[in-house]
Amino acid sequence: MERQIRYQREANLEWARQFTKQPGGERLLSCIQCGTCSGACPLSIYMDLTPRQVIALVREGFREDALRSKTIWLCASCYACAVECPQKISITDIMYRLKREAIRSNLYPKRFPIPVLAREFCEMVRRRGRNSEFWVVFRMALRSNPFVLFSMARTGWDLWRTGRLSLRKERIRRINDLQFIPAASKEVD
Amino acid sequence: MEPPAKYLYYPGCSLKATGVAYEESLLTTLRLLEIPVEELSDWNCCGATAYMSVSEASATLLALRNLALAHQAGTKDVLAPCSACYLTLRKSHELATHYPEAAKDVERFLEQAGLPRPDSVRVRHPLEVLYTDVGIQRLRELTVRRLQGVRMASYYGCQAVRPYGEVDDPHEPVRMDEVLRAVGVETVDYPLKTKCCGGSLTGTIHEVGLRLNYILLKEAQRKGAQAIVTICPLCQFNLDAYQREIRKQTGEPIDMPVLYLTQVIGWALGGGFRELGLHRAISGRKLIEQWFTVKKEAETYV
Numbered sequence: 156m157e158r159q160i161r162y163q164r165e166a167n168l169e170w171a172r173q174f175t176k177q178p179g180g181e182r183l184l185s186c187i188q189c190g191t192c193s194g195a196c197p198l199s200i201y202m203d204l205t206p207r208q209v210i211a212l213v214r215e216g217f218r219e220d221a222l223r224s225k226t227i228w229l230c231a232s233c234y235a236c237a238v239e240c241p242q243k244i245s246i247t248d249i250m251y252r253l254k255r256e257a258i259r260s261n262l263y264p265k266r267f268p269i270p271v272l273a274r275e276f277c278e279m280v281r282r283r284g285r286n287s288e289f290w291v292v293f294r295m296a297l298r299s300n301p302f303v304l305f306s307m308a309r310t311g312w313d314l315w316r317t318g319r320l321s322l323r324k325e326r327i328r329r330i331n332d333l334q335f336i337p338a339a340s341k342e343v344d
Numbered sequence: 345m346e347p348p349a350k351y352l353y354y355p356g357c358s359l360k361a362t363g364v365a366y367e368e369s370l371l372t373t374l375r376l377l378e379i380p381v382e383e384l385s386d387w388n389c390c391g392a393t394a395y396m397s398v399s400e401a402s403a404t405l406l407a408l409r410n411l412a413l414a415h416q417a418g419t420k421d422v423l424a425p426c427s428a429c430y431l432t433l434r435k436s437h438e439l440a441t442h443y444p445e446a447a448k449d450v451e452r453f454l455e456q457a458g459l460p461r462p463d464s465v466r467v468r469h470p471l472e473v474l475y476t477d478v479g480i481q482r483l484r485e486l487t488v489r490r491l492q493g494v495r496m497a498s499y500y501g502c503q504a505v506r507p508y509g510e511v512d513d514p515h516e517p518v519r520m521d522e523v524l525r526a527v528g529v530e531t532v533d534y535p536l537k538t539k540c541c542g543g544s545l546t547g548t549i550h551e552v553g554l555r556l557n558y559i560l561l562k563e564a565q566r567k568g569a570q571a572i573v574t575i576c577p578l579c580q581f582n583l584d585a586y587q588r589e590i591r592k593q594t595g596e597p598i599d600m601p602v603l604y605l606t607q608v609i610g611w612a613l614g615g616g617f618r619e620l621g622l623h624r625a626i627s628g629r630k631l632i633e634q635w636f637t638v639k640k641e642a643e644t645y646v
Binding site: 178197198201229231232233234235237238245247251252254255258268269270272273274276277280284285286287288289292295303306307309310313314317318319320321325327328329332333335336337 | 357358360361362363364365386387388389391392393394395396397398399400401402405406409443445449452453456457459502503506507509514515538539540542543544545547548549550552556585586588589623624625626
């Protein structure tokens with residue numbers, strides 16, 4: 156049976172210290188574990204860890220538990236937790252930071268469609284300056300679960316017949332401007 | 345505060361594709377209000393939630409380029425109708441102007457790309473324009489048509505009101521209700537008005553996204569609404585495009601129009617059915633035709 160508790164020696168306290176030193180992170184230390192974030196979150200019932208648990212794990216230095224969780228990816232960035240938190244912790248931004256670190260350290264759940272979508276999206280935007288809804292969803296499906304395309308066909312048809320499905324690959328003129336943006340891919344790989 | 349002389353319109357990806365009816369109705373509404381608006385030339389993707397999940401610095405600079413282009417064009421007010429665009433642009437402006445940690449990256453990027461600092465640019469949302477810049481009184485005066493006996497639920501979604509709360513109160517927003525009532529639309533009490541639609545979850549973890557939207561639709565119905573009014577292309581898409589599937593899964597007869605605020609306001613100001621993109625709805629098409637097709641006697645009645 157899988158062990159559910161952690162030993163103190165498994166914690167990475169240095170990581171926790173670094174994490175809480177970054178801007179916004181210091182507020183983590185004032186978390187009172189009230190669970191308002193989990194209550195406000197429309198997705199907490201689908202999460203493997205609740206937002207409150209993620210905060211607790213981060214603060215105590217259980218890095219991998221936090222980074223491997225599906226919770227950080229299910230967060231839709233609706234900011235409900237952030238505006239309700241009595242300690243004014245910007246939980247949404249903490250989730251973002253965990254997502255970035257999970258991608259950077261290659262700890263995100265592979266073939267889980269949400270990080271796949273994020274990466275495909277960024278790649279398209281870097282190349283063309285714009286995202287084309289159809290193509291980014293198409294590429295995400297190919298790389299996570301191609302069979303899902305069948306179930307999307309009906310919605311695609313509805314969009315097509317109402318003139319809402321664009322197959323155009325959008326592009327900006329001054330694409331060179333974007334080369335001055337530090338490559339996100341460097342942080343990824 | 346004086347309303348600005350002109351707005352620079354930042355469409356983002358959705359308003360050129362799944363949310364094209366939002367673009368059509370927004371531009372029509374602004375034309376009827378005689379508000380000058382122009383599309384931001386060579387705008388790039390805002391980065392949405394995806395880019396922020398990969399790199400904070402890149403996401404900030406990417407969004408910031410749009411604000412710098414706006415500054416270069418000499419316009420202060422950037423109009424971002426999509427909630428995700430609105431939040432991302434607004435957030436990048438804040439990170440770039442208030443966070444010393446970001447300052448060096450920002451300076452270097454703007455210099456290399458030959459762009460100005462966009463400090464004075466303001467990011468605005470259409471709801472703010474209607475409520476604050478145009479105002480309830482003027483909307484009331486300009487109304488030429490009234491929807492009789494139709495009750496609607498105002499759905500604000502997440503990122504337009506949270507976390508900044510400049511478009512409306514993040515806990516209890518009311519401005520959309522007030523704008524709708526100004527043109528004679530009856531609104532119902534809708535407690536889920538700021539509950540998230542799941543955003544891109546309908547495309548990634550489909551069952552979860554579907555369930556969130558089922559709850560939103562069901563509650564609107566239970567509160568006696570005949571339609572939901574939205575201010576975000578992703579909310580509109582999620583609530584509109586999956587009703588067939590929700591019907592199939594739950595066996596419940598849900599077929600509800602999901603409209604853009606600018607479609608309802610534009611119609612009340614005299615806009616036409618097609619120029620407001622009302623023909624692009626997937627759900628509740630019969631009701632939409634019934635409500636918004638202008639009959640001769642209705643015109644003379646008003």
